Amino acid sequence: MFTIRHYEKLGSTNDEARRLAEQGAPHGTVVHADEQTAGRGRLARAWYSPPGNLYLSILLRLDTPPARLGELSLLTALAVADTVDALLPRQIRASLKWPNDVLVDGGKIAGILLEHANAAIIIGVGLNVLHAPHNAAYKTTTIVGSKGMASVDSARDLLLKAVGAHLAVWLSEGFAPIRAAWLARAHPIGTPMRAAMGNHIAEGQFAGLDDDGVLLLDTAEGRKRVVAGDIAAG
Ligand code: BTN
Numbered sequence: 001m002f003t004i005r006h007y008e009k010l011g012s013t014n015d016e017a018r019r020l021a022e023q024g025a026p027h028g029t030v031v032h033a034d035e036q037t038a039g040r041g042r043l044a045r046a047w048y049s050p051p052g053n054l055y056l057s058i059l060l061r062l063d064t065p066p067a068r069l070g071e072l073s074l075l076t077a078l079a080v081a082d083t084v085d086a087l088l089p090r091q092i093r094a095s096l097k098w099p100n101d102v103l104v105d106g107g108k109i110a111g112i113l114l115e116h117a118n119a120a121i122i123i124g125v126g127l128n129v130l131h132a133p134h135n136a137a138y139k140t141t142t143i144v145g146s147k148g149m150a151s152v153d154s155a156r157d158l159l160l161k162a163v164g165a166h167l168a169v170w171l172s173e174g175f176a177p178i179r180a181a182w183l184a185r186a187h188p189i190g191t192p193m194r195a196a197m198g199n200h201i202a203e204g205q206f207a208g209l210d211d212d213g214v215l216l217l218d219t220a221e222g223r224k225r226v227v228a229g230d231i232a233a234g
Pocket residue numbers: 011012013014015036038039040041042043045047054055056057110111112113124125126127
């Protein structure tokens with residue numbers, strides 16, 4: 001279901017996917033670059049993108065209402081976690097932190113940036129295979145640094161297979177099975193959490209996901225829905 005367009009170097013695969021979307025590129029187009037010179041992360045941060053890691057963007061044309069895009073973000077995190085598990089020794093497992101952080105031993109191993117462009121959805125994924133930034137504000141890790149083995153192309157092929165499989169479930173059965181699979185890999189219910197939303201900070205215990213994938217936090221003022229924010233857990 002995917003058609004891969006491979007590039008040695010791009011500014012950002014998400015930007016190239018957006019450009020292709022404007023030219024009418026079809027559902028399933030994948031932009032893969034060996035390196036990015038202007039890789040972008042969430043909250044307008046830069047994404048460290050030297051050769052040796054996976055950088056790709058998947059262009060989807062689905063009739064998805066904007067309110068359901070968060071579900072695709074959680075679905076992608078699940079697919080990335082499956083991919084990481086397939087590349088690491090059996091005893092080491094990836095875990096998920098809302099909304100779409102994929103962690104190995106508490107270190108961030110991948111990032112997901114979902115954007116909407118010209119009636120297309122663009123899902124950007126960066127997976128640290130060989131390199132991770134040392135100066136990030138959070139702990140980072142890589143496949144190789146976690147005792148795994150992978151070529152970038154094998155990681156890409158596994159990821160696309162996992163995204164395709166989860167997408168098929170999502171389209172036929174809806175979000176419920178994705179939500180359940182996501183929760184099974186996430187921090188346990190009751191984990192202390194802090195959500196920073198601009199100047200506002202909510203603190204409480206993780207209470208799961210709402211039916212639409214929104215984070216539920218039990219705070220001193222009662223249960224809150226957290227739609228977006230920077231999350232610290234544990
Ligand atoms: C995050 O901040 O966690 C999200 C990082 C997303 C990085 C990927 S790399 C491929 C794609 N192209 C980009 O410019 N960003 C995404």
